[in-house]
Amino acid sequence: MDIVKLNDKNIEDEHICCAISDxxxxxxxxxxxxxxxxxxxxxxxxxKLNVRGKVFIEYxxxxNSWLPLVGENYMVINCFWVSGQFKGKGNGxxxxxxxxEDAKAQGMDGIVAISSDKKRPFMTDPIFLKCQGFEIIDEAPPYFKLWGLKINPDSTxxxxxDSAKKGTCPNNEGITAYYSNTCPFTDFYTNNMLRKYAKxxxxxxxxxxxxxxxxxxxxPIPWILNSVFYKGELVTLEMKTERHLNKLIS
Known part of the structure; x- marks a missing residue:
């Protein structure tokens, strides 16, 4: 299967995989x-693979990364998703x-990705990263891990x-949500579902x-897609937050 690279000319005609069924x-x-x-x-x-499914990588x-990382000359994986019938076939x-290949072509020293201590929704599978030669190079509470792979062995x-290692948010009253349009799901679930729930x-x-x-x-955490806190504590990175909040609040 061919790999398609999105650009200014084809983006309106190509789907962006993750939201095609929502x-x-x-x-x-x-x-x-x-x-x-x-x-x-x-x-x-x-x-992305030239198929109608959730199988793509963004970096x-x-x-120029929006992730709160400090460093230079590294490629940052932002979102990486292989699901359904495309899993287990070498597509990842x-x-x-x-x-x-792109990192090498640009003379970069390596690649990094934010993941976790285990497989979590919307995050790259840490087991996959480890199998591909990545190692944990930094951590942030409550469970974030920065995984890295060197191309240049002498690089740093x-x-x-440090500001993203707090693990808690400044607001200790009620629910606090952070979201960006780096993910197509966040706008609806934050501004509709979460507002309705809080009301x-x-x-x-x-x-x-x-x-x-x-x-x-x-x-306060190294994650930009979506995060929800309750009384300052991180509750979930998922879009559908009701069950997480209900469990905590009750």
């Missing part, structure tokens, strides 16, 4: 495409190889910014829309 997130789907158009100018890459030079390795690995439960709600790299670098 009709509720159509506005977020377009906002993600608009975000991609802007970030293409900063070296952002979105590659960007660390100098094939897409990762694309990232490696990037690190998570029904009569819980104070603060929503922070991450609109720039500078905003993202001020996050």
């Amino acid at each position: 009709k509720k997130s159509q506005d977020g789907y377009q906002k993600k495409k608009d975000w991609l158009k802007t970030e293409f100018k900063n070296g952002y890459t979105f590659k 960007v030079p660390i100098e 390795k094939k897409l990762l190889e694309q990232c490696k 690995f990037p690190q998570i910014m 029904e439960k009569n819980i104070p709600l603060e929503i922070n829309h991450i609109k720039s790299k500078d905003d993202a670098h001020k996050l």
Whole structure:
């Protein structure tokens, strides 16, 4: 199967994989495409198999990454997803190889990716990263791990910014949410479902829309897609937060 690289010319005709079956997130789907158009100018890459399914990888030079990382001359994997019938067929390795080839072509020293202590929704599988030669190079509470793979053995690995190692958010009252349009799901679930939930439960709600790299670098955790806190503590990175909040609040 061929690999397609999205760009300014084909992005409106190509689907962006992850939201193809979620009709509720159509506005977020377009906002993600608009975000991609802007970030293409900063070296952002979105590659996918030429199929109608969730099988793609996104990456960007660390100098232009929205993840709160400090370092230079490394490629940062932003989102990496292989699901359904495309799993277990070498497609993940094939897409990762694309990232490696681009990093080498640009003279980069290696690749990094934020994941976790175990497989979690919307995060790259840490078992896969380990099998592909990545190692844990930094950590942040409560469970974030920065995985790295060197191309240049003499290079220095990037690190998570100290400001993103807090693990808690400043607001200790009610629910606090952070989201960005780097994911097509976040807009609907944050501004509709989460608002509705907070109103029904009569819980104070603060929503922070991450609109720039500078905003993202001020996050208290090294994650930009979506995060929900309750009384300052991280509850979930998933979009459907009701069951997580209900369990905690009850």
